[in-house]
Amino acid sequence: MAVSKRIVLRFPPRLSGQPIVSRLVKDFNLDFNILKALITPEEEGLLVLELSGEQNDYDKGVRYLAKTGVRIQSLSQDVIRNEERCTHCGACITICPTGAFEIDLSTRQVTFHDTKCVACGLCIKACPPRAMEVHF
Ligand code: SF4
Numbered sequence: 001m002a003v004s005k006r007i008v009l010r011f012p013p014r015l016s017g018q019p020i021v022s023r024l025v026k027d028f029n030l031d032f033n034i035l036k037a038l039i040t041p042e043e044e045g046l047l048v049l050e051l052s053g054e055q056n057d058y059d060k061g062v063r064y065l066a067k068t069g070v071r072i073q074s075l076s077q078d079v080i081r082n083e084e085r086c087t088h089c090g091a092c093i094t095i096c097p098t099g100a101f102e103i104d105l106s107t108r109q110v111t112f113h114d115t116k117c118v119a120c121g122l123c124i125k126a127c128p129p130r131a132m133e134v135h136f
């Protein structure tokens with residue numbers, strides 16, 4: 001069965017510069033699409049990927065990633081917006097790697113599209129009134 005999943009990978013500094021993601025293609029027959037990459041030398045890197053392939057290959061690829069020391073975002077996490085707290089300030093819009101927030105320029109209201117969210121958690125700290133919450 002073919003699957004396509006969006007995952008968040010966090011790389012410790014010692015792994016930066018290594019061809020880890022390209023091995024997903026070569027050794028595990030997976031396709032990937034990079035949705036966002038934030039990698040700076042000497043710091044933790046963050047990569048949001050859409051990973052596609054056969055379920056078996058996907059499982060093996062993810063196990064390989066985990067073995068190398070890459071932290072894979074738990075997909076059971078759910079990020080929600082507390083509507084009562086949101087002030088529609090817009091601080092989350094540029095932070096979100098998958099474009100889950102959208103502003104209506106005429107009303108200045110910010111909409112949260114939860115189906116685009118990959119639970120990376122970047123908006124949690126960025127939201128001034130702490131309207132974004134992670135649930136496990
Ligand atoms: S940063 Fe927080 S308060 Fe501001 S628009 Fe986004 S969710 Fe709402």
Ligand code: SF4
Pocket residue numbers: 079095096097098099100101116117118119120121122123124132
């Ligand atoms: S956790 Fe926040 S920043 Fe990350 S994908 Fe979801 S909405 Fe965007």
